[in-house]
Amino acid sequence: MTLTAPTRTRVNDFALKLANVNGTGSASANSLLMQAIFRMGVPVSGKNLFPSNIQGLPTWYEIRVNHSGFVARAEEYDLMVAMNAQTYDRDIAEVTGGGYLLYDSTWPLDPRLIREDVTFLGVPFAHLCNEHFSGARERILLKNIAYAGSLVALLGIGADTVAQLLEEKFGGKPKLRESNQLALRLGVEYANEHFACPLPIRLEAMDGNDGKILIDGNTSAALGCVYAGATVAAWYPITPSTSLMDAFTAFCDEYRTDAETKQKNYMIIQAEDEIAAIGIVVGAAWNGARAFTSTSGPGVSLMNEILGLAYYAEIPAVLFDIQRTGPSTGMPTRTQQADILECAYASHGDTKHILLFPGDPRECFDFAVKAFDLAERFQTPVMVLSDLDIGMNDWVVPKLSWSDSYKPDRGQVLNEKQLARLTAFQRYAEPDANFVTARTLPGVSPLGAYFARGSGHTESGVYTEIPDEYQQVVDRLAKKHRASARHMPHPVIERRPGAQVGVVTVGGCDLAVREALDVLEERGVPADFLRVRAFPFGEMVEEFLAGHDVVFVVEQNRDAQLRSLLTLETGVDKGRLRSVLSYGGFPLSARTVVDAISAELTPARDA
């Protein structure tokens, strides 16, 4: 049933969306396609837009390929794989004019759904699977592999690559391997017999992924924790952070367990709630271990009190906040960057924390290690603000690298000999250039004993209610936070000739914003780019803001939290900062940024 004119040929530059029912096994077929495209050397991204549900609700997966590496979410779909009759109407409506729709033609399509400007490609997937497979569950699962097969033919995905991937996955299970290979073949053959394959939108092998890996941010953050030498982890299950601790558990099982004795060089505690999780982290870090927790916004809310304790008692702690859509329970399986302010000032009283903002899974690995170094150097909580998009979706990033010359920065910790040389140890006295004072660990020497407390204390750590003594300590904490700015990862800055405006963004917005800046430059609006990677911000951010009369701040929350933090914590005139906000829960697209900035600038130029 081909109804419309062919699209112009576009190689390695298109987007497809797959509409499925969750819990039916589509996720593995979709990531199979994604991985196959990756192995063809074509820059690719996969965004899983899934419901907070186990089975039966609509779920989508978007794949975008782009030879230039612009693989942020597209929002314009050249091909829709419509495998969920519940959502046919909106899925069909979303296809770009001149695009394609692949559907299961076992059942007739309601003629009212047909669009003249879209090519409908029907494959009787259910019928094919019912003919070749017997079990009900098997038929449902393999239908996914069958549509993957049709896509292999339609898009010119290397059939050998896909077959190889199935081999790797099911090599040890001959029955599964056979059935999967058969389902794949059914899809390929049907498409080849009935359609002109490949379509004008198609793939060709290239070398865009040399030296790269396909990985999600939670896995790489977990691996970073292993390499950083974290030994105690405590957590409470919460989407979308759970896979971070799952990965840490798997890595530790593999790389931290003595092969002979089976003894573990780590302890992972699934706590009763997030309050206990951060309590365990703080207790372990007070006692000298590198410890961390992973959570999401609701967990951070619960952790606030103990974060304040760690800030004031000056105890290192590392927290990964895999942000999701708030407020409250919000949309647990949707992404956002809406915990920025909550984390920056977590807990009551005057508190200010160190934040790291990774922009992709590779930075999740690097910043995980950095977080432990900073937490121990500055004896304070460090929060790594990832998000669902970075944490749970697979990204193509440069390989992770490690130097065996890495020495963990354990900060100022006095050993037995150093303590013996002191006349008297005072926990919060004699700050260094960073306003950090030396700490001691339990079990080392009675000379190092002190009393850590969240109550008002003097430089000796002794309880006080005397204003001067109290202020002496809290004033130093403020200076310490300011001093930490020099030790943060620098912002990423890219300047364009002739740029008048600046664009500041954060985290996973990176790709969409860079793509948008390319488009804007083509339209005659070159803009300079800055991605903040840490709080406190530091001089480079100050200078960038000061150097542009208009700065757009692109972020994924309703209340312009990054913009707020910039106005509070830098000298920028807030009138210069204009917001571009995307907070519906899906990853940012370049179009959103281009449209918003264009709309802001156009009337100004007309005037």
Next chain:
Amino acid sequence: MPSITKPLVPQLDLPRNAIGLTVRDYEGSMSTLCAGCGHDSITAALVRALWELAVEPHMIAKLSGIGCSSKTTAYFVHGAHGFNSVHGRMAAIATGAVAANRDLLYVGVSGDGDSLSIGLGQLCHAMRRNVRLLYIIENNGVYGLTKGQFSASADVGSTMKKGAPNALPPIDPIMMGLASGATFLARSFSGDKEQLVPILKAAAAHGGFAMVDVISPCVTFNDHEGSTKSYRYTRRHEVRATEADFIPIRREISAEIPGNGTRQVQMHDGSLLTFRSLPEGYDPGDRALVISYLQERAANGEVATGILFVDEKAPDMHERNGTAMQPLARMTHAQLSPGAALLADIQRAWR
């Protein structure tokens, strides 16, 4: 209310323990609690117990939450690290500390507000994890620092200073411990040092979570007629259910033949706990029997004291985890990081 440091006047004639320290070496700063507070007696018993156990002061870690009881960690063993954390969260912080270093003796001090209201969940979970920790509840049935509100351990009918009776049923930490898989449960009375010291020693030697619930009258807000946590009431209603001797491993164990009705428990570190006197049919290792015995005592209005339940065989948190013997906090980075070559290898999975 600044802290007051106790002057360390050397007294040469004080007896010394096995590692040559006097009882003064186990003291801390001056208490700022009300004169006559039961908590100070518990501190004194703890000082005595730790001195007798001859633990090196820096190998002790003291942890607490918030409340009058939680302040007392400053009043013993000045040579030990202390951590006065936040309200109701000491159990978790201690759990993390124990996870990081399994070599220290952890002493947690809490109160009935800290443990049975805000911290109830954490207490239960630390018990079921069997975190190796001596956990003392200084139980006075009242919130002292906020001036006398009932706590969750106040008995029905117990009255406030001005006469208002408590209507809500009390939470009994021992019964809760029995239900949550606790492995060492004892109750004592701050006014009974003779009983409390050996209990604390046995609790410190226990290879898991050891909870000691100590009735500790609040002289300011809960020591009046009508209170069931007063000195007078407790003295009248206390029933020593069990009496036990604790023999630390360092002392040579004499070949005492257990007499009739005695029972011995070998503690985790090899020390011995001998029950001298047990009610007929009482077995401190039988959870169900202990529950029914305590319910009977409570129905009679009696406060049963002693080491009420011991399970020395249950694995503690580290044993269950299979943690290496070397403290995690002392491991070198070389022991923990898989290295660059392996990273290249690991990443093959992501092609």
